Amino acid sequence: MKIKKSKLTSKENKWGYFFTAPWMLGFLAFFTYPLVYSLILSFSKVKDIVSYSLDFAGWTNYANAFFQDTDFIPLLLDTLKEVLIKTPIVVVFSLFIAILLNRKLKFKGLFRVAFFLPVLLGTGVVMDTITGNIAKTASELAEEAYESMATSEEVISLSGTLVAIFGYRIAYFMSNLLTLTKDIFWMSGIQIIIFLGALQTIPESYYEAAYCDGAMEWEKFWKITLPLVTPTILLNTVFTIIDFSTNAGNKVIKYTLDTTFKDFNLAYGSALGWIYFVISGVIAILAFIILRRFTNYD
Amino acid sequence: MNPTISENRKKQSKSSFRMDHFRKVSGKLLINLVIYVLLMELVFVFLYPLIYLIFNSLKYDFELIDASKVWVLTKVNTENYSKVFQNMDYFHALFNTLTVVLVSTVGHVLSCGLAGYGFARFSFRGKGIMFGIAMLSxxxxxxxxxxxxxxxxxxxxxxxxxxPILIPCFFGFGLKGGLHIFLFRQFFKTLPKSYEEAAKIEGCSMPRIFFSIMLPIAKTTILVVSILSVVWHWNDAFEPDTYLSNYNRMLVQRISGVAQYGVKVTTALGNEINLDAMAACVLAMLPLMVIYFVFQKQFMQGVENSGLANF
Structure with missing residues (x-):
C-alpha cells in the first residue's frame, strides 16, 4: 500500500513540472539568457558596436567602477543609505496607518482609497510632472530662497518665509524633512493595504479577552497585534527594499542607464548593473534572514 | 446610623460610576477625534498632488499669476483639455494602453496562476531553487x-x-511577474487538499482541476493580481519608452510629448507650471482612477483573503 501511494504521489508530483513549464520557458528566455549575456558583457570589452563582437577584459570594468569612476561609488552609497533609512520608516508608518484604519471608523472606504492613491498615480512620468510642477523639491526651493534673500529680493515662496523665520539651516533641515516625508508617504501605499489585510485576520476574540483582563490599548498592541503581524512585517520590509532598489527614479539605475544608452558603454554599464544588483540582493536577503529570527509563526 | 451610611455609599458609588462612565465615553470620543483629525491631515497630504493637479489645470493663466487666488476658481478653463485631447490623439493612445494593459494582465493571471499553483501544491525536484529564483527575479x-x-x-x-512587453507576461515574467507568482502561491497554500482529492476521485485530470476548480476559487486573488498588473503597466514608462514606436505609444508616454510644446506659466508661489502637461496627466490617469474606484472594495477583500497575511 505504502509503495503504491508513494508511486502515485511521485507521479502526481510530475504535474508540478507541467504547471511551472511556462515559467521555466520564460526563465530561460527572459531571465537566464539576458542575465548570462550581461554577465559576459560585464567581463569584456566591446570591440565593435554594430556586430557586438567582444574581447575578454577580466575584472577591469569592475576595477574601474571602484577605483576610477568618481561618480559611481558616492551615488551607490547615497542610494544604499536612502534604502537603509527609509525602509524602516516606511514599514513603521504603514503599520501605524493600517492600525488607525483598522478601527471602526466612518468614511473608511474614502481613507483607504486616498492612501492607495500614490500607487495609482505611480512613480513614473505623472509623478515627475506633478512634483516638477509643485516644487523642484522643497530643499532646492529653500536654497533658492536663501540666495534671493542674500540678494535682498522679495521673498515670495513658502520656503522663503521659512528661511526668513527660522534662518537658513533650520529651514533647510525642515524642507529636507518635508521631502523625506513626501517620499515615505508615496512609497507606502501597497504596504498599508498588506498590513490592513493582516490586521483584519486577527480574531476579535483575542482583543475581547485582553479587554476582560484589563489590558490597555498600548498593551494590546505590544502583546497581541505586533506578535501576530511579524510575518507581514518581514514581507513588507523585503518588499520595500525591493521597491526602493528597483525604483525607476533610483539614481544608480539612472546612472547605469546613462552609461549604457547615452555613452553606449555597454560593458561598463552591465558591470555597474551587476555590482548594484549583487549589493541590493544581499541587503534584501540579509533583511530577510535577520527579521526571520524575530518572526513568530504560530 | 447604618442606613444613612449605606445610602451615602450608594450615592458615592453611583456618582463615581457616572464619573467613570463619563471619563470612558469622553476618552473614547477624544481618541476618535484625534484619529479623525490625524487621518484627515494625512489624507490631505496624500490627495494634495491630485487636487493641485486638477485645480490648476482648470485655471486660466491670469488666475495662476494671482497670489490671492490659490484655491479659488472663478472661471473654468477647458480649452486646455480640448487642445491636449487632440494633441495626444487620445482615443488612439487609450486604445494602445488598453491593449497593452489588458493582454498583459491576462498573460500574468494565466502564467503566474499556473506557476503559483505548481509551487504551492506539488513537491518536485528543484522546486525550492526555482521558487527562490522567481523571487530573485x-x-x-x-x-x-x-x-x-x-x-x-x-x-x-x-x-x-x-x-516585447506582452510576450514575457505569458511566461510569468514581465513587470513584477515574480510578485504575482508569490501572491498565487500564498493563496493556493491556504486551500485544503480535499478539493483536489474529491475531484480526483471523480476522475478529473490535473489541468482540468486547475482550470475549472482552482482558478474559479482564486477569484479574489485574480482580482488583486489584475489590478496590480493593470496599475503597474499603466504607469510604467521604462519598457514602453524603450520598445514602442511613436505610433504605438501609450497614454502616459504622450504626456512628455505634450509637455514639450506646453505653455509654461510662473505662478505667484514662484513655481513654473506647465498647463498642458497637467491636463495631459489628468486625462492619462482618469480611466485608471475609474477602474480602481469601481473595484476598490473587491480589491481590499482580495488582499485580505489572499493569504498574504499568513505569509
Missing part, C-alpha cells in the same frame, strides 16, 4: 537586463511592436 531591476533583451528583440524584429 523581483530584486533585479529591469534596467540591468535591458541591453541583452534589446538585442534579442531587435533580432526577432519585435522592436516598435507591443510584443
Amino acid at each position: 523581483l530584486i533585479i531591476p529591469p534596467q540591468v537586463l535591458i541591453m541583452p533583451l534589446y538585442i534579442q528583440y531587435s533580432k526577432l524584429n519585435w522592436m516598435g511592436t507591443f510584443l
Whole structure:
C-alpha cells in the first residue's frame, strides 16, 4: 500500500513540472539568457558596436567602477543609505496607518482609497510632472530662497518665509524633512493595504479577552497585534527594499542607464548593473534572514 | 446610623460610576477625534498632488499669476483639455494602453496562476531553487537586463511592436511577474487538499482541476493580481519608452510629448507650471482612477483573503 501511494504521489508530483513549464520557458528566455549575456558583457570589452563582437577584459570594468569612476561609488552609497533609512520608516508608518484604519471608523472606504492613491498615480512620468510642477523639491526651493534673500529680493515662496523665520539651516533641515516625508508617504501605499489585510485576520476574540483582563490599548498592541503581524512585517520590509532598489527614479539605475544608452558603454554599464544588483540582493536577503529570527509563526 | 451610611455609599458609588462612565465615553470620543483629525491631515497630504493637479489645470493663466487666488476658481478653463485631447490623439493612445494593459494582465493571471499553483501544491525536484529564483527575479531591476533583451528583440524584429512587453507576461515574467507568482502561491497554500482529492476521485485530470476548480476559487486573488498588473503597466514608462514606436505609444508616454510644446506659466508661489502637461496627466490617469474606484472594495477583500497575511 505504502509503495503504491508513494508511486502515485511521485507521479502526481510530475504535474508540478507541467504547471511551472511556462515559467521555466520564460526563465530561460527572459531571465537566464539576458542575465548570462550581461554577465559576459560585464567581463569584456566591446570591440565593435554594430556586430557586438567582444574581447575578454577580466575584472577591469569592475576595477574601474571602484577605483576610477568618481561618480559611481558616492551615488551607490547615497542610494544604499536612502534604502537603509527609509525602509524602516516606511514599514513603521504603514503599520501605524493600517492600525488607525483598522478601527471602526466612518468614511473608511474614502481613507483607504486616498492612501492607495500614490500607487495609482505611480512613480513614473505623472509623478515627475506633478512634483516638477509643485516644487523642484522643497530643499532646492529653500536654497533658492536663501540666495534671493542674500540678494535682498522679495521673498515670495513658502520656503522663503521659512528661511526668513527660522534662518537658513533650520529651514533647510525642515524642507529636507518635508521631502523625506513626501517620499515615505508615496512609497507606502501597497504596504498599508498588506498590513490592513493582516490586521483584519486577527480574531476579535483575542482583543475581547485582553479587554476582560484589563489590558490597555498600548498593551494590546505590544502583546497581541505586533506578535501576530511579524510575518507581514518581514514581507513588507523585503518588499520595500525591493521597491526602493528597483525604483525607476533610483539614481544608480539612472546612472547605469546613462552609461549604457547615452555613452553606449555597454560593458561598463552591465558591470555597474551587476555590482548594484549583487549589493541590493544581499541587503534584501540579509533583511530577510535577520527579521526571520524575530518572526513568530504560530 | 447604618442606613444613612449605606445610602451615602450608594450615592458615592453611583456618582463615581457616572464619573467613570463619563471619563470612558469622553476618552473614547477624544481618541476618535484625534484619529479623525490625524487621518484627515494625512489624507490631505496624500490627495494634495491630485487636487493641485486638477485645480490648476482648470485655471486660466491670469488666475495662476494671482497670489490671492490659490484655491479659488472663478472661471473654468477647458480649452486646455480640448487642445491636449487632440494633441495626444487620445482615443488612439487609450486604445494602445488598453491593449497593452489588458493582454498583459491576462498573460500574468494565466502564467503566474499556473506557476503559483505548481509551487504551492506539488513537491518536485528543484522546486525550492526555482521558487527562490522567481523571487530573485523581483530584486533585479529591469534596467540591468535591458541591453541583452534589446538585442534579442531587435533580432526577432519585435522592436516598435507591443510584443516585447506582452510576450514575457505569458511566461510569468514581465513587470513584477515574480510578485504575482508569490501572491498565487500564498493563496493556493491556504486551500485544503480535499478539493483536489474529491475531484480526483471523480476522475478529473490535473489541468482540468486547475482550470475549472482552482482558478474559479482564486477569484479574489485574480482580482488583486489584475489590478496590480493593470496599475503597474499603466504607469510604467521604462519598457514602453524603450520598445514602442511613436505610433504605438501609450497614454502616459504622450504626456512628455505634450509637455514639450506646453505653455509654461510662473505662478505667484514662484513655481513654473506647465498647463498642458497637467491636463495631459489628468486625462492619462482618469480611466485608471475609474477602474480602481469601481473595484476598490473587491480589491481590499482580495488582499485580505489572499493569504498574504499568513505569509
